[in-house]
Amino acid sequence: MKITEIGEFEFIKRIAQKFKVLPENLIGIGDDCAVIECDKDNCMLVTTDMLIEDVHFIKNKISAFDLGKKAVAVNISDIAAMGGKPHSAFISLGIPPETNVEWLDTFYNGMANILENYNLFLLGGDTTKSHEKLVINIGIIGYVEKRFLKLRSGARIGDAICVTGYLGDSGAGLKLLIQDKESYDPDETYLIERHNCPNPHVTEGVWLAQYAEVNSMMDISDGIDSDIKRIMEMSSCGAEIYLDKLPLSQSFVKICEKYGWDKYELAATGGEDYCLLVTINSENYDIIANEFQKKFSNPLTKIGKVLDSKSSFSYYLNNKKINLKSIGYDHFLIK
Amino acid sequence: MKITEIGEFEFIKRIAQKFKVLPENLIGIGDDCAVIECDKDNCMLVTTDMLIEDVHFIKNKISAFDLGKKAVAVNISDIAAMGGKPHSAFISLGIPPETNVEWLDTFYNGMANILENYNLFLLGGDTTKSHEKLVINIGIIGYVEKRFLKLRSGARIGDAICVTGYLGDSGAGLKLLIQDKESYDPDETYLIERHNCPNPHVTEGVWLAQYAEVNSMMDISDGIDSDIKRIMEMSSCGAEIYLDKLPLSQSFVKICEKYGWDKYELAATGGEDYCLLVTINSENYDIIANEFQKKFSNPLTKIGKVLDSKSSFSYYLNNKKINLKSIGYDHFLIK
Numbered sequence: 001m002k003i004t005e006i007g008e009f010e011f012i013k014r015i016a017q018k019f020k021v022l023p024e025n026l027i028g029i030g031d032d033c034a035v036i037e038c039d040k041d042n043c044m045l046v047t048t049d050m051l052i053e054d055v056h057f058i059k060n061k062i063s064a065f066d067l068g069k070k071a072v073a074v075n076i077s078d079i080a081a082m083g084g085k086p087h088s089a090f091i092s093l094g095i096p097p098e099t100n101v102e103w104l105d106t107f108y109n110g111m112a113n114i115l116e117n118y119n120l121f122l123l124g125g126d127t128t129k130s131h132e133k134l135v136i137n138i139g140i141i142g143y144v145e146k147r148f149l150k151l152r153s154g155a156r157i158g159d160a161i162c163v164t165g166y167l168g169d170s171g172a173g174l175k176l177l178i179q180d181k182e183s184y185d186p187d188e189t190y191l192i193e194r195h196n197c198p199n200p201h202v203t204e205g206v207w208l209a210q211y212a213e214v215n216s217m218m219d220i221s222d223g224i225d226s227d228i229k230r231i232m233e234m235s236s237c238g239a240e241i242y243l244d245k246l247p248l249s250q251s252f253v254k255i256c257e258k259y260g261w262d263k264y265e266l267a268a269t270g271g272e273d274y275c276l277l278v279t280i281n282s283e284n285y286d287i288i289a290n291e292f293q294k295k296f297s298n299p300l301t302k303i304g305k306v307l308d309s310k311s312s313f314s315y316y317l318n319n320k321k322i323n324l325k326s327i328g329y330d331h332f333l334i335k
Numbered sequence: 336m337k338i339t340e341i342g343e344f345e346f347i348k349r350i351a352q353k354f355k356v357l358p359e360n361l362i363g364i365g366d367d368c369a370v371i372e373c374d375k376d377n378c379m380l381v382t383t384d385m386l387i388e389d390v391h392f393i394k395n396k397i398s399a400f401d402l403g404k405k406a407v408a409v410n411i412s413d414i415a416a417m418g419g420k421p422h423s424a425f426i427s428l429g430i431p432p433e434t435n436v437e438w439l440d441t442f443y444n445g446m447a448n449i450l451e452n453y454n455l456f457l458l459g460g461d462t463t464k465s466h467e468k469l470v471i472n473i474g475i476i477g478y479v480e481k482r483f484l485k486l487r488s489g490a491r492i493g494d495a496i497c498v499t500g501y502l503g504d505s506g507a508g509l510k511l512l513i514q515d516k517e518s519y520d521p522d523e524t525y526l527i528e529r530h531n532c533p534n535p536h537v538t539e540g541v542w543l544a545q546y547a548e549v550n551s552m553m554d555i556s557d558g559i560d561s562d563i564k565r566i567m568e569m570s571s572c573g574a575e576i577y578l579d580k581l582p583l584s585q586s587f588v589k590i591c592e593k594y595g596w597d598k599y600e601l602a603a604t605g606g607e608d609y610c611l612l613v614t615i616n617s618e619n620y621d622i623i624a625n626e627f628q629k630k631f632s633n634p635l636t637k638i639g640k641v642l643d644s645k646s647s648f649s650y651y652l653n654n655k656k657i658n659l660k661s662i663g664y665d666h667f668l669i670k
Contacts, residue, residue, distance in 0.1 A: 001435065001436040001437065002432065002433060002434065002435065002436065003430055003432060003434050003435075003436055003439065004432045004433075005436075006436060008462055008463070011436070011439075011462060012462060014436075014440075015439075015440075015443045016457075018443050018444060018446075018447040019447050019450060019456070019457040020450075020451065020456065020457075022456055022458075026423070026456055026458065027458075028456065028457060028458040028459055029457070029458075029459055029460075033459070034423070034425070034458035034459040036422075036423070036458070036476070038373065039374070044379075046425065046458065046459065046474075046476070047459070048425045048427055048459060048460060048461055048472070048474055049427070049461050050427040050428075050429055050461045050463050050470065050472055051463075052429050052463060052464070052465050052466070052470065054466065055429075055463065055464050055465065055466070056463070087371075088361070088369070088371070090369070090381065090383045090474065092383055092384070092385040092472055093385075094385055094387050094390075094470060095338055097337065097338060097339045098337060098339075099337065099338050100336065100337065100338075101336040101337065101338055101340075101341060101346070101349075102336065104338065104346075104350075105349075105350075108350045108353050109353060111353075112353040112354050115354060115355075116355065121354070121355065121357055121361060121363065122351075122354040122355075122363060122364070123357075123361065123362075123363045123364075123369035123371070123381065124363055124364055124368070124369040124381065124382070124383060125364075125383060126383055126384050126385045126472075127343055127346060127347060128343070128385050128386075128387065128390065128391070129387070129390050130387050130390065130468075130470075131387070131389065131390070131467070131468055132466070133465075133466055133468075135385065135387065135429060135465075135470050137383070137385055137427055137461075137472040139381075139383055139425065139474050141371070141381070
């Protein structure tokens with residue numbers, strides 16, 4: 001049997017059961033980060049991601065500087081997803097022998113830039129030879145007070161499902177990049193930048209985590225269509241999403257119209273949004289969203305509702321149940 | 336300029352200076368692990384290594400089970416190198432789509448086996464698609480009491496340079512593997528097993544770390560020829576090594592004779608020994624070596640002496656200064 005026949009999520013389930021059960025003070029596979037109890041009040045968060053050339057990025061579609069920043073940003077986003085503050089980074093690179101040192105310099109400058117911006121230390125890593133493809137593995141350590149730690153498993157029936165930013169910009173940016181056009185208009189350029197330069201929502205995550213009424217949290221990497229199912233699985237609940245409520249940027253809507261792309265489908269499945277997906281006790285949503293708006297430039301938008309475990313998952317468009325065509329991204333299943 | 340023109344160690348120096356200077360409670364690049372102070376008495380150790388198919392391993396030269404074990408073992412060895420106990424593991428895999436699930440199952444069984452043996456938890460990782468080559472990135476977290484933490488930078492003039500195991504077995508095993516013979520005699524089989532199934536010296540490291548007279552410690556991954564220079568660099572000292580004192584296994588000596596290999600050169604440069612390289616106050620060496628012998632199956636062998644910073648590095652064979660032909664392994668410089 002080939003790995004392509006079972007896909008990433010099935011495969012992870014299969015291997016997870018080989019390893020011993022964790023004690024209560026540890027959280028492993030299934031959340032954005034692993035959680036290790038430091039002392040009675042504090043937890044350490046650890047996340048790691050592998051990025052491979054021509055699977056996760058195409059070298060001539062992103063500058064070396066932006067690639068360095070993005071590789072770190074997507075990991076910082078996992079720390080943000082649990083309400084934590086990032087502390088330090090570990091960078092491993094598999095480098096094809098023909099790689100230019102000047103390119104690598106710029107790439108590391110991008111990494112140094114984002115580490116500086118988020119006040120992280122580079123503590124280690126590994127550099128080694130690769131074959132044709134550049135391989136990047138980033139590990140990030142962060143910390144969170146135990147009382148502020150948010151998991152995927154905390155969603156409660158009736159919770160408002162919310163997002164901390166606009167959806168689909170990054171997915172549209174990627175579609176534009178692979179069109180290989182000679183030039184891009186300002187809206188297109190904006191969307192491409194949103195794909196290449198994500199801003200992890202660390203401040204937003206830390207702020208939301210202070211509220212006991214925020215019941216679950218994760219970051220949006222595969223797209224809400226796929227990511228909401230992780231919360232459903234970990235919280236044993238159902239969910240409904242109102243597509244007409246998805247927060248969409250003006251540029252995104254314009255470009256979807258220009259190319260005839262289904263904006264709802266792309267916003268739900270495009271992925272790499274790297275804002276946060278949170279479920280909030282519905283009674284408190286208005287107050288929290290109000291405060292959020294005063295503090296941050298992006299809106300906190302209610303896009304759906306958590307249902308009981310007997311309900312499955314549904315999309316609504318203007319109060320009518322509908323189906324989306326695409327399914328969430330799986331590196332092994334989608335070619 | 337290509338990365339092949341500057342090599343791994345020069346490249347690491349070049350990038351390290353881009354990142355901000357660490358505060359006193361953190362140790363970063365330059366030791367086997369990063370060190371993060373947990374509280375006034377304890378430190379956390381973090382290490383990460385990337386292994387790439389056909390650079391670090393050849394899939395038809397090692398069983399899936401042994402490869403899983405070895406990938407973890409070489410990282411546990413870094414924790415041992417600083418006197419620590421490993422606690423948890425993070426496993427990231429880049430998997431070519433054609434990979435067999437059964438092969439991966441066995442590979443993960445090997446990982447689960449060594450984690451079980453050393454009492455580690457699997458806390459996370461990442462699985463993603465790779466192109467043609469399997470990519471493995473392992474991260475290990477460990478802990479050590481601050482008073483027992485050993486660094487590369489602690490060597491003192493006059494220290495006895497010692498190793499906790501036999502040298503060269505693994506290097507000889509590798510040479511045999513790439514000969515592509517149809518069958519191997521028992522000595523050859525033993526050496527190949529020493530290459531494919533290293534045993535990280537965790538118990539030895541923890542035991543040695545209790546002694547204040549053990550001034551510096553690291554694990555031997557590139558071979559003592561290369562690794563002693565890391566201690567010299569970090570401790571600002573010189574060193575001399577007595578080749579006739581290197582601890583060599585009977586199988587190793589026999590096979591070197593059989594194929595006409597220079598046993599001293601291979602023992603010093605073969606690499607992947609994964610025992611420990613320690614420097615011990617020379618007055619205490621005898622007592623510690625004696626106790627070590629009572630406790631462990633491998634000898635603690637004095638193979639050289641730490642010199643002042645004006646002295647450089649020399650090999651002696653039967654009291655005569657000599658040169659070795661090979662140089663330490665660098666993935667980028669050695670083709």
